[in-house]
Amino acid sequence: MPDARPYRAEDPGQPPSLFPPYRSTALRSPRQPLVRVPQTLTEITGPAGTWEALMGPALADLTCHARGLGEAIGQRIIVSGRVLDEDARPVPDTVVEIWQANAAGRYIHRNDQWNAPLDPNFTGTGRVVTDAQGRYRFTTIRPGAYPWGNHRNAWRPAHIHLSLLGPAFATRLVTQLYFPDDPLIEIDPIANAVPLPYRNRLVARFDIDTTEPNHALGYVFDIVLRGRDATPWEP
Numbered sequence: 001m002p003d004a005r006p007y008r009a010e011d012p013g014q015p016p017s018l019f020p021p022y023r024s025t026a027l028r029s030p031r032q033p034l035v036r037v038p039q040t041l042t043e044i045t046g047p048a049g050t051w052e053a054l055m056g057p058a059l060a061d062l063t064c065h066a067r068g069l070g071e072a073i074g075q076r077i078i079v080s081g082r083v084l085d086e087d088a089r090p091v092p093d094t095v096v097e098i099w100q101a102n103a104a105g106r107y108i109h110r111n112d113q114w115n116a117p118l119d120p121n122f123t124g125t126g127r128v129v130t131d132a133q134g135r136y137r138f139t140t141i142r143p144g145a146y147p148w149g150n151h152r153n154a155w156r157p158a159h160i161h162l163s164l165l166g167p168a169f170a171t172r173l174v175t176q177l178y179f180p181d182d183p184l185i186e187i188d189p190i191a192n193a194v195p196l197p198y199r200n201r202l203v204a205r206f207d208i209d210t211t212e213p214n215h216a217l218g219y220v221f222d223i224v225l226r227g228r229d230a231t232p233w234e235p
Contacts, residue, residue: 011228013198017235021189023150029235043170051095051129059126062098062140072122074103074141076216079177079204082134083164086227090134095165096223097127098138105144105158114147139216145184157184157191164223174234177221178203194232201231 018029052058063072079098083091101107101124104116108124124143128136143158160177178185180203185191191199201224210218223231 011198011230013194013201013230013232015193015232015235019189019193021151022193023189025193039170044168051093055095055127058128060128060138062122062124062126062138064121069123070121072102072141073119074122074144076139077142078137078139078210078212078216078218079160079221080135080137080210080218081221081223083130083136083223083225084134085225086229088224090130090132091166091225092130092132092134093167094130094134094136095127095163096130096136097125097163097165098140098160099125099163100140100160101143101146103141103144105146116144116146142179142217150189155184155188157182157188162221162223164225173225175223175231176202176234179219180204180206198232201229 016029017025019025063076064070083094083096085091099107102119102122104119106112106114106116106118108118108122122141126138126140128138130136140160143160145155145158148154148156158179162175162177164173164175165171176190178191185199185203191202194202204219204221207218207220210220212218225231
């Protein structure tokens with residue numbers, strides 16, 4: 001039998017379901033106490049075979065998709081890191097999906113109609129599976145800031161959404177990655193739903209070793225699934 005490990009309680013760095021400065025949480029946060037629903041076999045088992053067999057090949061380079069699109073416009077960046085458990089052990093075979101705005105801060109979505117150009121060569125979506133060391137890596141475009149109507153003169157800082165999917169479909173976790181030295185982080189209600197110093201776990205680290213000469217700046221963003229060092233997750 002493996003050695004028993006003490007349970008590491010979650011720290012207070014997780015955002016609440018209701019955060020009034022982020023106005024839409026008032027509409028979607030629970031009004032009644034949560035009800036525990038026991039998991040069945042469907043929730044605790046994953047798909048047969050590999051994720052690649054289920055979803056197709058990885059989409060790791062968003063700047064020049066294999067779909068026949070041309071070169072995306074904007075500053076190329078590399079975002080890489082590791083998915084880790086509470087003991088800093090790698091978590092392999094985890095699906096990491098990302099979605100983001102383009103360099104002008106606009107999504108390819110019919111509801112995004114603000115006056116910024118679309119990039120016909122940039123879909124803003126990617127997907128990889130972590131390797132045996134829990135590593136993932138994307139090449140993409142640094143997203144732009146955009147207005148979002150939460151309050152007067154509200155602008156979201158540049159960010160990338162990340163969705164992680166483990167061995168079961170019910171294990172999906174969603175978070176956001178921000179960039180260092182972005183002044184909009186301090187006044188963004190979504191980022192500020194996570195108190196300091198835990199908010200710093202959402203900020204990627206510039207890394208010269210990940211940076212590729214004459215090609216792309218590199219950022220490192222490690223993701224901790226649970227425990228006292230857990231990455232803040234969207235409730």
